[in-house]
Amino acid sequence: MSGFPEFDYRNNELFVESVSLKQIAREFGTPCYVYSRAALTKAYQAFDAAFANREHLICYAVKANSNIAILNLFARLGSGFDIVSGGELQRVIKAGGDPGKTVFSGVGKHVDEMRMALNANILCFNVESEAELIVLNQIAKDMGKIAPVSLRVNPDVDAKTHPYISTGLKENKFGVPASVAERIYQSTQQYPHIRFTGLDCHIGSQLTELEPFLQASHKMLNLLETLQSQGLSIEHLDLGGGLGIRYTDETPPSIKDYVSALCAGTRTVKQRLLIEPGRSLVGNSGILLTRVEYLKHTSARDFAIVDAAMNDLMRPALYDAYHAILPVQQNASEARNYQVVGPVCETGDFLGHDRKLSLNDGDFLAVMSAGAYGMSMSSNYNTRPRAAEIMVDHDQIHIIRQRETIDQLMADERVLPQ
Ligand SMILES: *Cc1c(COP(=O)(O)O)cnc(C)c1O
Numbered sequence: 001m002s003g004f005p006e007f008d009y010r011n012n013e014l015f016v017e018s019v020s021l022k023q024i025a026r027e028f029g030t031p032c033y034v035y036s037r038a039a040l041t042k043a044y045q046a047f048d049a050a051f052a053n054r055e056h057l058i059c060y061a062v063k064a065n066s067n068i069a070i071l072n073l074f075a076r077l078g079s080g081f082d083i084v085s086g087g088e089l090q091r092v093i094k095a096g097g098d099p100g101k102t103v104f105s106g107v108g109k110h111v112d113e114m115r116m117a118l119n120a121n122i123l124c125f126n127v128e129s130e131a132e133l134i135v136l137n138q139i140a141k142d143m144g145k146i147a148p149v150s151l152r153v154n155p156d157v158d159a160k161t162h163p164y165i166s167t168g169l170k171e172n173k174f175g176v177p178a179s180v181a182e183r184i185y186q187s188t189q190q191y192p193h194i195r196f197t198g199l200d201c202h203i204g205s206q207l208t209e210l211e212p213f214l215q216a217s218h219k220m221l222n223l224l225e226t227l228q229s230q231g232l233s234i235e236h237l238d239l240g241g242g243l244g245i246r247y248t249d250e251t252p253p254s255i256k257d258y259v260s261a262l263c264a265g266t267r268t269v270k271q272r273l274l275i276e277p278g279r280s281l282v283g284n285s286g287i288l289l290t291r292v293e294y295l296k297h298t299s300a301r302d303f304a305i306v307d308a309a310m311n312d313l314m315r316p317a318l319y320d321a322y323h324a325i326l327p328v329q330q331n332a333s334e335a336r337n338y339q340v341v342g343p344v345c346e347t348g349d350f351l352g353h354d355r356k357l358s359l360n361d362g363d364f365l366a367v368m369s370a371g372a373y374g375m376s377m378s379s380n381y382n383t384r385p386r387a388a389e390i391m392v393d394h395d396q397i398h399i400i401r402q403r404e405t406i407d408q409l410m411a412d413e414r415v416l417p418q
Contacts, residue, residue, distance in 0.1 A: 004287075004324075005042070014329075016034055017038055017392050019397055024397060025291065028403075031289060031291075031306075032387050033287070033370065033371075033390065034287050034289050034392060035285055035286040035391045037391055037393040038393075039285035040070065040074075041077065046255040047280075048077070049256075050256045050263075056275070058275060059102070060080070060081050061081075061082040062083050064371075064376060065374070065376050067400055068095040069389075069400035071096075071097055072095040079101070080123065080274075081103070082105055083105070086110070086117070089122070102120075104125050105128075106126075106128070111139055114147075118143055118147060124200075125147055127149050130180070133191060133194065145193065147193060148197045148198075149195065151185070153178050154170060154175030154178075154201070155216040155220065157169070157216050159242065160212060161205060161244070162319050165319070168201065168203025178222075178223050185227050196232065197234065197235045197236065199227070199237050200238035201219075203216050203240060205241070205244075208253075213258070214265050216240075221266055221269065224271075236273070236274050237269055237274070239273065240275065241275065241277045241280075242277075243279070247322050247369045248322050259275075262275070278372060281372075282371040283369050283370075284368075284369050285371040286372075287367060287368055288374060290351075292304050293307050295359060304339070304357065305343065306340060306351065308342055308367065309382070310349040311386075312375075313374050323351065323370060325367050327358070329363065333358045336358070338354075338355050339355075340365070375389060383406065385406060388402060389401035
């Protein structure tokens, strides 16, 4: 057992659904990302089913993995989207997603992005400051439109996660304090081109406990009740994303328990509930497949130098994040304690430290839980073309993004004329 659904061993060889990862590596080359359609579908359906009869909209957070095949898959399942740029909006539209089910988050929306989103008639702008609200009101006025808005409230709760992905503390750059939100909602006449339709929060990512979510939703509920008592009509309550996944020994709540707790905590709310899950929909539905280039044994360490690097999967270098690394072919010979590193010229270029593996040159490894914030955070550092992406559906293999070429990387560069 690998411990990762849809990625499992058959006769000591790692498969995704009914396809051998060795076959994918040989046919399409490495490094490449491999996703399971069944895993993606099951994760979405777990969210959807847990809402039971509650009116709801799941807005997949596009930044976790923005490949249009993945967006299209979720759109077909009925998903909405949470975007953080105009580029992500264009991806949603290209993938057949519904702008009318799309919310637009982010502290620094550019006026061009606001115009694009107003033209597309998105569901809602999650506005993160008064300054942004003033600009949005003006843009909507110029376009003869009314902009639907949720204020993103910063509920000041500790998400107890990595500081880089904690967003709901008052010292973070995100959202406005509840007191400011209350004052803005009381002065809606100052914003004639804004329609205040919702209330929103998002406290961070990779949360492994329910408590911070419940604290935040409690604070949102209080604010909602205050606003309603003042006669404001709110159409939806958006509780953000952030549910964690298991990378190694974390024990995050299940999707079902998480949604049930949110529903229970907001029992008295008549409005539609929105959530913005990213990682928990895609994280454990994808892996990064890589090949061992060289084994290097020094007096201090044993290194497995692989063909994937920090430009392909940035999370270990950026957050010191842990990803399980599994051999595609299990073998019984003696294991060593490997530093699994990439070819990039930085000591921070590692995929895993101190991994007990039995390896030979040319072996393939699967870096697990790489479906979220993997490809979407990748770069071309060291002029490395970005990896191919593959989606497996039962016994079918679909290439959903070709490997980049070096020519593509240099296509827009120019030398000086003299
Ligand atoms: C990143 C983000 C999400 C998704 O977070 P996950 O931890 O991937 O679920 C949701 N909402 C907003 C506003 C975000 O910035």
